[in-house]
Every structure is written in C-alpha cells, then in structure tokens.
Amino acid sequence: MDNLELWRQAAQDVFWYERPSIVLDSSRAPFNRWFPDGVTNACYNALDLQVKLGRGEQAALIYDSPVSATKRQYTYTQLLAEVARFAGALVDRGVVKGDRVLIYMPMVPEAAIAMLACARIGAIHSVVFGGFASNELAQRINDATPVVIVAASCGVEPSRLVAYKPLLDYAIDLAAHKPECCIILQRAMLSAQMIEGRDLDWLQVMSETEPVGCVSVEANNPLYILYTSGTTGQPKGVVRDTGGSIVALKWSMKAVYNVSPGDVYWAASDVGWVVGHSYIVYGPLFAGCTALMYEGKPVGTPDSGAYWRVIEEYKVSVLFTAPTAFRAIKKEDPQGQQLAKYDLSNFRALFLAGERCDPHTLGWAQAKLEVPVIDHWWQTETGWPVCSNCLGIEQLPIVAGSPARAVPGYEVRALGEDGSAVAAGDIGALVLKTPLPPGTFITLWNAPERFVEDYFITFPGYYETGDAGYIDDNGYVFVMSRTDDVINVAGHRLSTGAMEEVLFDDEDVGECAVIGVADPIKGQVPLGLLVLNSGVTTPYDTIIARTVKLIRNRIGPVAAFKLCTVVDRLPKTRSGKLLRGTLRKIADGDRWSVPATIDDPTVLDEVALALKRIGYPPNH
Ligand code: COA
Numbered sequence: 001m002d003n004l005e006l007w008r009q010a011a012q013d014v015f016w017y018e019r020p021s022i023v024l025d026s027s028r029a030p031f032n033r034w035f036p037d038g039v040t041n042a043c044y045n046a047l048d049l050q051v052k053l054g055r056g057e058q059a060a061l062i063y064d065s066p067v068s069a070t071k072r073q074y075t076y077t078q079l080l081a082e083v084a085r086f087a088g089a090l091v092d093r094g095v096v097k098g099d100r101v102l103i104y105m106p107m108v109p110e111a112a113i114a115m116l117a118c119a120r121i122g123a124i125h126s127v128v129f130g131g132f133a134s135n136e137l138a139q140r141i142n143d144a145t146p147v148v149i150v151a152a153s154c155g156v157e158p159s160r161l162v163a164y165k166p167l168l169d170y171a172i173d174l175a176a177h178k179p180e181c182c183i184i185l186q187r188a189m190l191s192a193q194m195i196e197g198r199d200l201d202w203l204q205v206m207s208e209t210e211p212v213g214c215v216s217v218e219a220n221n222p223l224y225i226l227y228t229s230g231t232t233g234q235p236k237g238v239v240r241d242t243g244g245s246i247v248a249l250k251w252s253m254k255a256v257y258n259v260s261p262g263d264v265y266w267a268a269s270d271v272g273w274v275v276g277h278s279y280i281v282y283g284p285l286f287a288g289c290t291a292l293m294y295e296g297k298p299v300g301t302p303d304s305g306a307y308w309r310v311i312e313e314y315k316v317s318v319l320f321t322a323p324t325a326f327r328a329i330k331k332e333d334p335q336g337q338q339l340a341k342y343d344l345s346n347f348r349a350l351f352l353a354g355e356r357c358d359p360h361t362l363g364w365a366q367a368k369l370e371v372p373v374i375d376h377w378w379q380t381e382t383g384w385p386v387c388s389n390c391l392g393i394e395q396l397p398i399v400a401g402s403p404a405r406a407v408p409g410y411e412v413r414a415l416g417e418d419g420s421a422v423a424a425g426d427i428g429a430l431v432l433k434t435p436l437p438p439g440t441f442i443t444l445w446n447a448p449e450r451f452v453e454d455y456f457i458t459f460p461g462y463y464e465t466g467d468a469g470y471i472d473d474n475g476y477v478f479v480m481s482r483t484d485d486v487i488n489v490a491g492h493r494l495s496t497g498a499m500e501e502v503l504f505d506d507e508d509v510g511e512c513a514v515i516g517v518a519d520p521i522k523g524q525v526p527l528g529l530l531v532l533n534s535g536v537t538t539p540y541d542t543i544i545a546r547t548v549k550l551i552r553n554r555i556g557p558v559a560a561f562k563l564c565t566v567v568d569r570l571p572k573t574r575s576g577k578l579l580r581g582t583l584r585k586i587a588d589g590d591r592w593s594v595p596a597t598i599d600d601p602t603v604l605d606e607v608a609l610a611l612k613r614i615g616y617p618p619n620h
C-alpha cells in the first residue's frame with residue numbers, strides 16, 4: 001500500500017467534524033500538511049468519543065505515585081468531566097482557540113487534565129519538564145507567550161520536595177512576557193505562596209466554573225508546542241498539528257504496540273517529554289486503552305521491584321521506558337529476584353527508546369521478562385516511532401543493537417557527506433525521505449527558517465535526524481550516535497552547547513567544552529573542560545563547584561552536570577574547531593588517534609592527564 005493510501009485509511013478510524021477530502025498538501029514542502037481540509041478535536045477523540053463508544057466506565061487514567069503514597073483512578077466519564085470543567089476554567093480566564101497555555105507540572109493527573117482541556121478548546125499547550133530551572137522556563141515563556149500558566153506547588157523526588165512555585169515565580173520575573181494568570185495545584189505536601197491578583201488555586205477555579213464542550217479545530221492547527229534541545233542554548237519549539245497527531249498516534253497504538261481498547265498501556269516517562277505527550281496521554285486515550293501515570297522511579301521508590309509491582313497491580317499489557325531504567329534495575333537486582341515476587345502474566349511486551357539500547361541490557365530484559373523486548377527509535381520531532389518491530393503488523397526477528405526496520409510511513413536512508421547512499425553496513429547520516437508522515441512536526445514555533453535550515457537543507461529531499469548509523473543488508477537500522485552536540489542523559493535529550501553557553505558566564509572561564517561521556521546507568525553524562533582566564537587565582541575546586549551549581553541553577557538538575565575539570569588548552573583543528581570526538585574517545589577509553597587536522601597534538605596528552613586525574617576513563 002502506498003503512503004497516501006495508508007494514511008487515507010488510517011484517517012477513517014478517527015472522529016472528524018468534517019472529514020478531509022485531501023490526504024496531503026505538499027505544495028509548500030517542507031511545510032507539508034496532512035488532511036488540510038479536515039476539522040476535528042483531539043480531546044473529543046481522546047474522551048468524548050470513547051464515552052460514546054461505551055467506554056465510560058472503563059478506567060481511562062490510573063495514577064500511581066509511590067513518592068506521595070497516592071493512588072487514584074479516573075474512568076473515561078470522570079476524566080471527561082474533569083477536563084471539561086478545567087477547559088471551562090481556562091475559558092473563564094479568556095483563553096481562546098490558538099492561545100498558548102504553559103504547563104509546568106510534575107507527574108500528576110492534573111497535568112494530563114490541563115493538556116486535554118487545552119485541546120478541548122483549541123488552545124495550544126506547551127508542557128515544560130519539571131527538572132528544568134527558572135532560566136529555561138523563562139526562555140519558553142518568552143517564546144510561547146502563554147496567556148495562562150498551569151503549575152503545581154511542588155514535585156516529589158525521592159530525596160527531596162522540589163518547590164515548583166518559587167521556580168515559576170522567578171521565571172516569570174526573568175521573562176519579558178507575563179501571563180495573565182497562573183493556576184496552581186496546591187499539593188498536600190507543600191503549599192505554595194500565592195501572588196494576589198495573579199495566582200489562582202486549581203481547586204477554587206474548578207469549583208467556580210462550568211464544563212464546556214469541544215470546539216472544532218482545523219486539522220493543521222497546532223495541538224501543542226514542545227521544546228527540545230538543539231545545538232544552541234535556544235530550545236526548539238516543536239509544533240505538532242491536531243489531525244495528523246490523532247491519526248498517527250491512534251494508528252501506532254495498534255500497529256506498533258499491538259494494544260487494543262481496554263488494554264493497560266504504561267509509558268514510564270514524564271509528561272514533559274515527547275513520550276509523555278504521545279504515549280502517556282494522547283495515544284492510549286485515542287486508542288481507548290487505560291493510560292498509566294507513574295510518579296516514581298524504577299529503583300528506590302521503594303525498591304527495584306517497583307515496575308513489577310505496578311505491572312501486576314494494574315495488569316499492564318505493555319510497558320514503554322528508557323533503557324536507563326533497566327540498567328538501574330539490573331544494577332540493584334542482577335538476578336531478577338524481585339521479579340519472582342510478582343505475577344506478570346498479563347504483560348506482553350517491553351518497548352525501549354530514548355537512547356541507544358545496549359545489547360547487554362536488551363539481553364538481560366529478554367532473559368528475565370520472557371516477553372518481546374522491542375528497541376524502537378524516534379525523536380521529539382517525529383512524535384512517534386520511526387523504526388520499530390511492529391508487533392501489530394508482524395513481529396520480525398529481534399536483533400540486539402537495532403530498532404529493526406522503518407515503520408510504515410517512514411523511509412530511512414544512511415547518506416554520506418556528499419548526499420549519496422552509503423553501502424549497507426557503512427555509517428552515514430540517518431535521514432528520512434520527505435514528506436514525513438502525519439503526526440510529525442509541522443514547523444518550529446516562531447522559527448520556520450530554523451525548521452528548514454536545521455532539518456531539510458543538508459540533504460535535499462530528506463529530513464536530517466541528527467543521528468548517525470547504518471542500515472544492514474536486511475534493512476535493519478542501527479542508530480549509533482548523534483551528529484550534533486546533543487547528548488542523551490538517562491534518556492533525556494540535552495544540549496552540550498547550551499551548557500557551554502552557561503559555563504561561559506562564569507567570570508573565571510575563558511573557554512570551555514562540554515562532552516557526553518559514557519555512564520553505566522545513565523548512558524551518557526556531561527563532562528566539562530574549563531580553560532581559565534589568565535591571572536585567575538581562585539582555587540580550581542571553588543571554580544568547579546561554582547560551575548556545577550551554575551548549570552544546576554540555570555539549566556536544572558536534569559542536566560546531571562557533576563563532572564568538571566580545568567585544562568590549560570582545548571584540542572582544536574587548525575581552523576579552530578573543537579575536536580569533540582577525540583575528547584570523547586579519550587574520556588571513554590576508546591581507541592583514538594591524533595587527527596590530521598589538529599593544531600597542536602601535545603594538547604591531547606595534557607587533556608588525557610587532566611581527565612585521568614578525575615577518573616576518566618574509568619578502569620573497568
Ligand atoms: N522535577 C525536578 N527535578 C527532577 C525531576 C522533576 N520532574 N526529574 C528529575 N529531577 C532531578 C532529580 O531529582 C535528579 O536530581 P539530583 O541531581 O538532585 O539527584 C536530577 O534531576 C536527575 O534526574 P534523573 O535523570 O531522573 O536521574 P536520577 O539519578 O534521579 O534517576 C534513573 C536515574 C535512571 C532512575 C531515572 O532517570 C529514570 O527513571 N529514567 C527512566 C525513565 C525516564 O525518565 N525516561 C525518559 C525518556 S523515555
């Protein structure tokens with residue numbers, strides 16, 4: 001079946017106020033538009049339709065929070081009632097179709113309610129991950145210019161309460177744009193100080209409003225903006241449209257994950273990431289499944305049996321998480337003794353994504369769980385899997401180290417620098433043939449030029465993923481590394497360029513480099529190399545501690561920036577380009593050679609010595 005026919009048929013499976021007569025408009029490529037004359041509503045497809053189809057009494061959303069000792073469930077009817085009411089509260093605050101609403105919340109059901117409420121009234125939500133600090137939040141406030149910000153008083157990390165409200169207040173102080181109001185969910189464990197005239201209490205606004213219905217939304221109207229890391233400190237606002245998202249996500253729930261209405265589907269991620277948007281909230285609800293929101297960690301809340309407990313308790317069919325979670329579990333329970341305590345008879349498949357899945361972790365999960373363990377590859381930009389073993393179509397042999405083949409709708413190629421295809425098995429830039437399928441990003445918010453320049457210029461006719469890898473003779477894709485300055489820390493995508501921009505702000509730092517080095521649990525962690533200004537007398541330890549704090553305060557704890565050292569010089573090419581690849585190899589203990597383009601080879605020995613002093617490469 002050709003792509004147009006595939007998506008024409010998939011579109012018949014969703015609710016439209018006005019059915020699209022056109023499948024794809026590619027007249028303004030790469031700004032392609034799927035189902036341009038369709039009119040629909042994402043919240044209607046997620047909730048109202050499900051109730052209409054008889055799922056009103058089925059659990060729509062299960063909330064399990066070991067960190068706050070809370071468990072709660074919403075049927076489709078109950079979730080619809082909450083969402084319609086919160087949508088009413090937004091309308092009362094003057095929010096109309098096309099307005100932005102920023103959501104800065106931990107993993108609480110109210111985050112999903114706020115997202116769906118925006119969709120209900122055609123407002124565009126932008127969820128910001130709670131692990132980002134005020135500065136990052138301020139950047140997003142300025143770019144998205146929200147009318148309303150929805151937040152919670154706090155998040156709960158195993159070791160501490162994270163007071164969100166002071167972070168939000170400071171972000172609003174920093175931002176040039178000011179929201180009309182903030183709606184704050186006061187959590188029992190920490191009450192936030194409210195600002196008179198600006199802040200409103202979630203419970204109060206809910207008690208004073210009336211539920212509202214869905215507004216009709218043109219298929220290409222944005223459903224949401226989700227900021228993600230690029231090479232610079234300015235995050236990219238990935239824009240996803242409404243119609244394409246509904247069609248692609250609903251289709252993927254069956255084709256990729258092989259789940260059906262009534263199945264319990266659990267994506268153990270966070271609403272602040274793309275996985276949270278696609279597979280904690282929208283995908284499972286579009287498909288009539290039961291979505292699961294887990295506020296906790298794979299280990300330590302309370303132990304490494306946490307995931308198995310949840311799978312047993314709610315009869316989870318499919319779990320989706322990042323390999324890092326399994327590395328953390330494996331480290332604490334290498335024999336899988338916790339597993340033996342739980343009944344996992346309903347569990348059918350584990351999906352992993354967010355970072356490269358090392359064959360060792362894959363093998364361990366396969367051996368312990370005895371269900372298919374599926375590595376699949378995708379990005380914030382694509383919104384849903386590019387390569388996967390599609391369990392709802394045909395299960396292919398699992399090959400460790402590969403997310404299998406392209407999912408229908410995508411065509412993946414590995415290209416050389418000259419733009420021609422490399423031979424099977426040779427590394428190249430991984431690219432996707434355009435047009436990209438529905439549900440992928442349609443532009444970058446406020447940055448259509450960057451959308452074209454960052455993704456569609458280098459390889460005409462293709463979307464550049466930013467990943468490098470190879471495709472074998474069987475069409476299996478192997479994603480090996482990024483081609484840019486993005487690193488993956490515990491499945492979280494971070495920009496080393498953004499960290500360097502922050503380090504430059506330290507008064508003693510003259511030059512710096514941040515690279516991603518291998519970490520046994522998190523996959524990668526950032527490591528900073530600082531060259532100090534001449535004449536600096538401050539002790540190195542003081543400067544290092546200060547820069548670690550600076551990144552935590554400016555980017556957030558999620559950056560996990562804890563490794564840093566001072567060097568005299570950085571290795572560069574004669575044209576002044578930093579030799580990041582060589583630096584990374586030295587730190588990881590991989591074989592490295594002196595690049596022909598290097599300006600002064602002796603710098604490499606100096607850097608190797610400095611890294612050795614802080615334990616890199618580790619001896620194991
Ligand atoms: N709000 C505030 N702070 C947060 C946060 C949030 N929502 N999420 C994380 N943080 C903080 C953590 O407390 C930690 O701070 P610390 O330096 O004071 O300890 C820091 O950000 C890093 O967090 P995290 O990446 O979660 O590391 P961790 O050491 O706490 O836990 C894992 C490591 C592997 C257990 C954890 O990353 C994990 O469960 N990952 C798998 C699931 C996942 O998140 N996948 C994402 C993509 S699918």
Ligand code: AMP
Pocket residue numbers: 228274352353354355356357375376377378379380381403465466467479480481482488491492493
């Ligand atoms: P994000 O946009 O945060 O989802 O991060 C996307 C990036 O994570 C991709 O470009 C890859 O670098 C990496 N990634 C995601 N899934 C995989 C996978 N299965 N294998 C290898 N890398 C992956």
